[in-house]
Amino acid sequence: MKIDQKINHLPLSKSNPKSLTDLFGHKNVVPMWVADMEFEVAKPIQEALIDRISNSGFGYEYKPDSFLNAQKRWYKNAYNLQLESEHIIYSPSITTSISLIIENTTNKGDGVIIMPPVFMEFRDVIRKTNRKIIKNPLKLENQHYTVDLQDLENKAKLETNRVLILCNPHNPVGRVWRENELKSIINICKKHNVLIISDEIHKDIILFDNAFTSLLHYAEVWQNIVICTSEAKTFNLPGISDSMIIVPDETHRESFKKITRKYNLGATNVLTRVALETAYTMDGTWLKDLIQTIETNVNCIEKELVDSRINLIKPEGTYQVWLDFRDIFEDSKDMFQYITKNSKIGLNAGHWFGREGALFMRMNIASSNEKVLSAIKKVKAAANFI
Numbered sequence: 001m002k003i004d005q006k007i008n009h010l011p012l013s014k015s016n017p018k019s020l021t022d023l024f025g026h027k028n029v030v031p032m033w034v035a036d037m038e039f040e041v042a043k044p045i046q047e048a049l050i051d052r053i054s055n056s057g058f059g060y061e062y063k064p065d066s067f068l069n070a071q072k073r074w075y076k077n078a079y080n081l082q083l084e085s086e087h088i089i090y091s092p093s094i095t096t097s098i099s100l101i102i103e104n105t106t107n108k109g110d111g112v113i114i115m116p117p118v119f120m121e122f123r124d125v126i127r128k129t130n131r132k133i134i135k136n137p138l139k140l141e142n143q144h145y146t147v148d149l150q151d152l153e154n155k156a157k158l159e160t161n162r163v164l165i166l167c168n169p170h171n172p173v174g175r176v177w178r179e180n181e182l183k184s185i186i187n188i189c190k191k192h193n194v195l196i197i198s199d200e201i202h203k204d205i206i207l208f209d210n211a212f213t214s215l216l217h218y219a220e221v222w223q224n225i226v227i228c229t230s231e232a233k234t235f236n237l238p239g240i241s242d243s244m245i246i247v248p249d250e251t252h253r254e255s256f257k258k259i260t261r262k263y264n265l266g267a268t269n270v271l272t273r274v275a276l277e278t279a280y281t282m283d284g285t286w287l288k289d290l291i292q293t294i295e296t297n298v299n300c301i302e303k304e305l306v307d308s309r310i311n312l313i314k315p316e317g318t319y320q321v322w323l324d325f326r327d328i329f330e331d332s333k334d335m336f337q338y339i340t341k342n343s344k345i346g347l348n349a350g351h352w353f354g355r356e357g358a359l360f361m362r363m364n365i366a367s368s369n370e371k372v373l374s375a376i377k378k379v380k381a382a383a384n385f386i
């Protein structure tokens with residue numbers, strides 16, 4: 001994969017000197033925290049965007065059949081799913097979608113279940129919508145995370161907890177939930193009438209021999225399932241991508257449509273439309289190369305850490321690795337400060353994903369093998385001083 005040489009000149013969030021200083025105490029850290037990639041966007045997408053810009057004509061657009069058909073073909077080929085155009089609601093971002101769904105399906109003060117350590121925005125969205133964060137922490141045994149089903153059932157059976165946000169693949173721990181795990185989660189939610197919002201933004205980055213199963217496969221088993229997804233991660237388009245809410249159930253769909261109409265959220269962005277339609281029609285080589293590159297980076301990190309006290313939680317999906325520092329530190333903030341100061345690598349502290357992530361750190365490995373290897377060596381050297 002080719003590294004994008006131009007990104008150093010762009011005002012990317014991850015390199016914002018103010019954010020770096022606020023978070024890491026110094027603007028000169030190597031930013032490996034925000035989840036976007038350093039690889040060049042696929043050539044066909046770049047060319048289609050250049051072509052579209054040179055054609056001018058930036059009036060209001062709709063999503064033509066060519067776009068919808070490309071999207072459907074993508075879902076059919078990648079996931080063996082028959083996507084119905086009428087089931088899709090477009091929204092500017094997944095975080096927006098989750099806020100809207102929570103506001104539309106629960107009341108102030110109600111509980112929303114999450115599985116920490118997990119993408120921090122879930123927590124923020126629940127707080128900002130004045131709902132209650134209900135934690136169903138993941139279990140960690142022998143370096144392997146699983147869902148605590150008994151605890152989930154205990155939380156789901158409370159009348160006030162009506163929504164679960166599932167993250168599949170799970171950011172930051174990298175699990176890709178297996179069919180039997182998904183079925184158990186669905187059985188519990190069905191039994192206690194809990195709506196599942198399945199955030200599947202990382203669905204295309206599946207590593208090694210793992211397989212992704214969308215919750216959409218179970219829409220006939222449990223009608224209270226809503227999928228939130230986008231191609232932002234897959235094709236490195238988070239700056240221009242919008243997102244989809246896939247809602248097989250008609251009652252939910254009509255109700256979510258009403259709210260997106262109320263805030264006028266489903267508009268078509270001309271450039272997003274072109275980028276996505278092109279991405280959906282590409283032959284898969286770019287994505288295959290990407291996955292191979294990420295796998296190589298994971299393998300190198302695993303090898304590098306063999307003789308260290310940092311343990312790698314090997315990811316099944318996503319382009320992040322979750323590093324376990326529990327054998328070295330006792331306090332998560334000390335760990336974060338010490339590793340940052342001595343390695344000059346800007347990683348996410350695990351406790352940003354909830355206190356269940358304390359003594360872990362997340363590293364974005366969507367970069368060159370050289371850069372990833374150099375970063376892990378610096379982190380390892382910093383940890384070895386302790």
Ligand SMILES: Cc1ncc(COP(=O)(O)O)c(C=O)c1O
Pocket residue numbers: 035092093094095096119167171199201202230232238243
């Ligand atoms: C699980 C998950 N959901 C959602 C997002 C962000 O999506 P959006 O920018 O569309 O809100 C991220 C970004 O890292 C993520 O990891």
